[in-house]
Amino acid sequence: MLTRPHRFRCVVLVVCLAICSIPAIAQEDHDSHVQRGREFLGLAPPPDPVAAARGQKLFTQNCAFCHGANATGAEGPDLVRSTVVLHDESGDQVGAVVLNGRPDRGMPAFPSFTRDQIADLAAFLHARVEAAVNRWGYKLLNVVTGNASQGKTFFDQHCSSCHSPSGDLTNIAKKFEPAELQAQFLYPSRSKTPTTIDIKLPSGEHIHGTLKKIDDFRVSMWDASGEYHSWSHDSVQIQIHDPLAAHQELLALFTNADMHNVLAYLETLK
Ligand code: HEC
Ligand code: HEC
Structure with a gap:
């Protein structure tokens, strides 16, 4: 469901690059914002459209009534x-919910769903999240339409x-174009502020570093010297600190x- 428009956009982009430059730049801008949103959210590759379509049917029958x-x-x-x-x-x-x-x-249990049906439902929901990131990508191109004083209230x-308008955000609107500024506060750069992790080994030794990946079974990281480590969950104690969780x-x-109001407010900081 989603890969098709993605591919379609790529084709449009190539054609535009060949015949004209302005729409191509807007398209590129949009795609880079969508990509940035995907990275910030830690989204895996777009869900399988066939699974999402099956999930949509299940969702319509069982969940749409409430959600x-x-x-x-x-x-x-x-x-x-x-x-x-x-x-x-x-x-x-x-699945657990x-x-x-x-x-x-008020959320009823659906104990008879199979694993595959749950995976399909999840694929549908992930496709909806993707669509929202895309929608924001589009909105990012046409941005300074909000109300600055309502934005200030939200900011406060x-x-x-x-953050402080007279501290770290002084002149923030001089540093970025409006669309870029909006992307900065929606999806601050993860590479600049990575998630850190503290591992306590059974020996009592602590290893501090940058999180690479954590799933149900394993956790991996790079330590301060850049060395890679990986453990199974149950063999160590894990403490995660994500400075961008907020x-x-x-x-x-x-x-x-809110998004537009906050941007209008940040635009006054120059
Ligand atoms: C009768 C109404 C109803 C139906 C039907 C229903 N839900 Fe819910 N669902 C709720 C309510 C109410 C909540 C919020 C519960 C709470 O406050 O924790 C919820 C919460 C959830 C959450 C957790 C959201 C979160 O962020 O905490 C998920 C996921 C979810 N539902 C998925 C589904 C799926 C998938 C279906 C269909 C298989 C479904 N629901 C059917 C009412 C419903
Ligand atoms: C719990 C702390 C926290 C809260 C709350 C928070 N931020 Fe941030 N924000 C951060 C951190 C950490 C970073 C990444 C480090 C940095 O760039 O300053 C960041 C980055 C940013 C950046 C990018 C700054 C740059 O120079 O690139 C902007 C803009 C921003 N936040 C705006 C906001 C706005 C607007 C809100 C409220 C809607 C908000 N933040 C709420 C912690 C927070």
């Missing part, structure tokens, strides 16, 4: 901005614990209006 046909929420919460879905790989997180439900909070509430949570909080 909305596009999973953006109705009676039940928006699943496109759900951190459960964001952190899910092939149904590992979504679907199979057990949260009966005390949600950003000022870590930014990831903010993504779930932002409405489109």
Whole structure:
């Protein structure tokens, strides 16, 4: 479902490069923002469209009633901005919620779904997340339309614990073009501020470094000297520190209006 428009865009890009330059630049801009969003969110390659289509059927029959046909929420919460879905790989997180439900909070259990059906449902939800990242990519191209004073209110509430307009963000609007600035606060660079990890070995020794990958079974990292290490989960104690965790949570909080208002406010910092 999603790879097709992706491919289509690539074709459009090549054709544009051949015959004209301006639309090609806009297209490139858009694609780089989408790519940036994917990296920030740690998204795996786009989900299999065939699985997503099967998942959509299951979703329509069983879940849309509460979560909305596009999973953006109705009676039940928006699943496109759900951190459960964001952190899910092939149904590992979504499956737990679907199979057990949260009966005390209005989410029924669906104990009869198979592993494959859960993976399909997850593929559908991931496809919806991808579509949202794409949508933001488009919106990024036409950006300074918000209300700066409402943006300041949002900033004071949600950003000022870590940033200051007269400190680290002084003149931030001089450093970046508006579209780039919006990408900076939606998806700050992970390479500049990597997730760090502290491992405690059974011997009591601590190894501190940069997280490479963590899944249900193994954790891997590079230590300060650049050496690679990998352990199984149960053999070590793990402490993870992601300096951008707050930014990831903010993504779930932002409405489109908030995003534009915050940008309009940041644009006054020059
Ligand atoms: C009767 C309404 C209802 C139906 C049907 C329903 N849900 Fe939910 N779902 C909810 C509610 C309400 C919550 C929020 C529970 C809470 O507050 O923790 C929820 C939570 C979730 C969450 C966790 C979201 C998060 O970020 O914590 C996932 C994932 C989810 N539902 C997936 C599904 C899927 C997939 C289906 C279909 C197989 C489904 N739901 C069917 C009402 C429903
Ligand atoms: C819990 C702390 C925290 C909160 C809350 C937070 N940020 Fe950040 N932000 C960071 C960290 C850490 C970085 C990456 C390091 C850096 O670039 O300063 C960052 C990076 C940024 C950058 C890129 C700065 C640059 O020079 O490249 C912008 C812009 C930004 N944040 C804006 C915001 C806005 C707007 C909000 C509120 C909507 C917000 N942040 C909320 C911690 C936070």
